[in-house]
Amino acid sequence: MYTQNMRRRLVIGGAALTATALALTGCGRSEDTPESAPQATTSIGDGPATGELTVWAMGTEGENLPKLTKSFEQANPGVKVKVTPIPWDAAHNKFTTAITAQSLPDAAMVGTTWMGEFADLGALDPTPAGIDTSGFFEGANETTKVGETSYGVPWYVETRLVFYRKDLAAKAGITTPPTDWDGLKAMAKAMQEKAGAKYGINLQPGGSGSWQTVMPFAWSAGAEITGEDQKEFTFDTPEMQEGLKYYQSFFTEKLAGIDLPPNQTEAQFVSGQVPMFISGPWMAGSIAKLGGDKIKPNIGVFQLPKNKTATSFVGGSNFVVFKNGKNKDSAWKLVKWLSDAKTQAEWFKLSTDLPAVKSAWEDPSISSDPLLPVFGKQLEDAKAPPAIVNWEQVATAFDAEVEKMAKAGQSPADTAKAIQTKAASIGTGS
DSSP, X not given: OOOHHHHHHOTTOOSOOOHHHHHHHHHOOOSSOOTTSOOOOOOOOSSOOOEEEEEEEEHHHHHHHXXXXXXXXXXXXXXXXXXXXXXXXXXXXXXXXXXHHTOOOSEEEEEGGGHHXXXXXXXXXXXXXXXXXXXXXXXXXXXXXXXXXXXXXXXEEEEOEEEEEHHHHHHTTOOSOOOBHHHHHHHHHHHHHTTOOSSSOBOOOSSTTTHHHHHHHHHHTTOOSBOTTSSSBOOSSHHHHHHHHHHHHHHHTTSSOSOSOTTOHHHHHHHTSSOEEEEOTHHHHHHHHHHGGGTGGGEEEEOOOBSSOOOEEEEEEEEEEBTTOSOHHHHHHHHHXXXXXXXXXHHHHHHOOEESBGGGGGSHHHHTSSSHHHHHHHGGGEEOOOOOTTHHHHHHHHHHHHHHHHHHOOXXXXXXXXXXXXXXXXXXXX
């Protein structure tokens, strides 16, 4: 169960595909590229950025970005950056409509699960050689790739950790956070039996976005969403079933509940009713705001427990340049500037969005925080779904089957099979 704050950070795409978007996706790219079609940028010029740059960005990022780009304009006196903030719930339709009308901005913030769709529509400019991607977290950098081609850069990132009440853990006899699956379950039991919690941990029993909590356990067991060529789904495997079985066990053993009211995670945590949950860095602020000074020293986090791996989910947002942009060279110079470690650290101070560039985490504003460095460690082992066109529809089907498993007792084997059947009928879109 997560709050509306989670909506701000589900910047991996968020909106379900509309009928218009589905129609666009079905069209795909033409096999025949007209001679007049925009050509991909292969290099970035040496001079300063010039001219007008149009940029779209969503939510609070769209509101804060103009504060950051003033520094870019000062470093490049001949350029003017015009940022248009867009509400998240309107963004997907605005992009797909603009792709059809060929009225896109020069550059934009784009949710990671939209990358496959927009690349398939021929809208994105491939990342030129002048952009050094070696400094990004690998999992975040992978979200820019569609097939073997990279489009844009990771702009900021988030990942998921296990939040826990340090004081209640001590009461339960837990002095060191667990590192494996058995340890996490033992801690959840101890929170109930010794610390008086109603449930040991809050896990989503299906529903919208639950795949982001479930898939890390499946990845930890060695499962994959597709084969290497990203053309066939691989949900119905022993590894996927193992991850689903472990996840379901928290509900069958009453360590997690299906009866918890939604959007009450912070309140349940502060009250001690449910002293553990899995979520992203924004939740620390939400908990502190609700619980005040008393709760702050008792907020703890640890990395996801290990089976074969200790893989978490990586979210965030990418920054892209559009192939038919009018000022692509300057747009790529802006993207390159946004990827600089100093710029990323400044963006964190403005927005609290975590840097995608690893060296930016050395900035004291991040390194001195009691919780954030753990997120940085987790980002070394974090991944996202492959950038396939139809992921949003597949995710919806996944969430529905997980709900049957958690709430109605559908077996992990039947759940994996049903997800595979539905996903195969939807297709990857490639």
